[in-house]
Amino acid sequence: MRVAVNGAKGKMGQTVVEFVQNHSSLELAAAIDLGDDLAAEVKNNSADIVVDFTRPEVRMETVKSTLFSGASAVVGTTGFTPEDLDTIKGWIKETGKGCFIAPNFIVGNVLMQQFAKQAARYYEYAEIIEYHHQQKVDFPSGTAVKTAELMSEEREKFNIGTNDQVANIEGSRGGDYKGIKLHAVRMPGFVASQEVILGDSGQYMTIRHDSIERTSYMPGILMASEYIHDKAELVYGLEHIL
Ligand SMILES: NC(=O)C1=CN([C@@H]2O[C@H](COP(=O)(O)OP(=O)(O)OC[C@H]3O[C@@H](n4cnc5c(N)ncnc54)[C@H](O)[C@@H]3O)[C@@H](O)[C@H]2O)C=CC1
Numbered sequence: 520m521r522v523a524v525n526g527a528k529g530k531m532g533q534t535v536v537e538f539v540q541n542h543s544s545l546e547l548a549a550a551i552d553l554g555d556d557l558a559a560e561v562k563n564n565s566a567d568i569v570v571d572f573t574r575p576e577v578r579m580e581t582v583k584s585t586l587f588s589g590a591s592a593v594v595g596t597t598g599f600t601p602e603d604l605d606t607i608k609g610w611i612k613e614t615g616k617g618c619f620i621a622p623n624f625i626v627g628n629v630l631m632q633q634f635a636k637q638a639a640r641y642y643e644y645a646e647i648i649e650y651h652h653q654q655k656v657d658f659p660s661g662t663a664v665k666t667a668e669l670m671s672e673e674r675e676k677f678n679i680g681t682n683d684q685v686a687n688i689e690g691s692r693g694g695d696y697k698g699i700k701l702h703a704v705r706m707p708g709f710v711a712s713q714e715v716i717l718g719d720s721g722q723y724m725t726i727r728h729d730s731i732e733r734t735s736y737m738p739g740i741l742m743a744s745e746y747i748h749d750k751a752e753l754v755y756g757l758e759h760i761l
């Protein structure tokens with residue numbers, strides 16, 4: 520499978536390039552970054568797949584350019600909205616090429632998300648704390664948002680009983696998604712970690728996953744690439760192929 524990497528000079532992109540170069544069933548078709556012509560690189564190098572780890576603000580133009588250039592898209596870049604996904608479904612119908620988007624490509628992290636979803640049925644209180652390196656541009660993480668979305672499928676509203684009345688410092692309770700509080704820690708030393716804390720009368724439970732090297736994402740990226748390369752469909756979340 521011929522793989523073009525978009526965002527190839529980035530933290531994730533460099534890791535993907537090295538992974539592709541060392542994998543027996545993959546060929547590096549192109550290493551693309553800011554200022555390069557994605558469509559031309561895809562066509563001139565006969566890329567089957569574009570693996571994208573760029574920036575949230577260019578996520579849609581990247582997917583469109585990939586699909587209309589004749590390649591399938593495997594996208595790790597965060598920030599996709601439900602409206603984005605509806606638009607992408609239309610592009611897939613037009614091009615016959617597939618798109619696989621995952622807020623997190625680590626199987627262990629996706630299991631954490633699923634565990635939190637299951638637990639959400641039984642706990643009325645929940646907060647998510649995500650921890651990333653200081654260079655991360657977006658907050659909270661796409662993983663935290665996806666986790667909150669999954670948990671909210673099991674319970675309409677969380678933290679109804681909290682008594683937040685006096686804000687000594689505005690914003691101290693973090694972000695809010697249907698009552699779930701979300702907190703983003705940015706600190707050198709972290710790659711990507713997340714805790715989901717669920718509580719109820721007399722107890723709390725913490726579900727945590729830590730990524731300490733970006734190689735942890737590679738098996739999931741390979742799984743997604745092998746799945747989507749010959750399918751004209753949209754997949755949002757690695758859990759759908761586990
Ligand atoms: N889904 C997942 O499992 C993961 C997702 N991510 C997400 O991937 C994205 C990238 O993360 P990092 O690699 O840490 O960022 P980074 O900033 O290290 O790398 C981004 C790269 O994209 C390039 N770039 C920016 N605009 C571009 C454009 N228009 N065309 C081509 N290249 C462009 C930059 O020059 C840079 O080399 C972020 O949204 C992050 O949240 C990161 C890790 C895992």
Ligand SMILES: O=C(O)C1=N[C@H](C(=O)O)C[C@H](O)C1
Pocket residue numbers: 597622623651655656659660661662663710711712
């Ligand atoms: O920017 C990162 O590093 C990561 N971003 C993704 C996210 O926003 O969820 C995935 C992982 O947390 C690493």
